[in-house]
Amino acid sequence: MKRHGLSIGIERTGSEFFLSLKAQGTLTHDDYNIITPLIDSALAEVKNPKVKALIDGTELDGWDARAAWDDFKIGLKHGNEFEKISIYGNKKWQQLAAKVGAWFVAGEIKYFDNEVDAISWLNEK
8 A cells, every 4th residue: 555645844933934745645635635724724824924835755656636736726825925945856757846836836946856955945045
């Protein structure tokens, strides 16, 4: 049996958020039914939230069609709230996904092949 799903961490200091996500396997609509309300409620409490996100895609195989749509909707709803999104992974398509994702968020998105560089970039001013 292959594992799949999302784990999430949300830290808040004032109006600044640090969101960490680890994705495994092929994400489904059910995964987004769990994770989306957590993101929505965390960000709804703060006027003009500023979000930095670290996405670990090293175990991500992709999305099913409905989950891809769910991911797109999160980008449309919260795209202006993201300052930086750092994606680290180990698959060529993830680098392309980071470039496409940049069309839907106001902040910067960069792809890295290791976690240390991904975190260092997020912490740059």
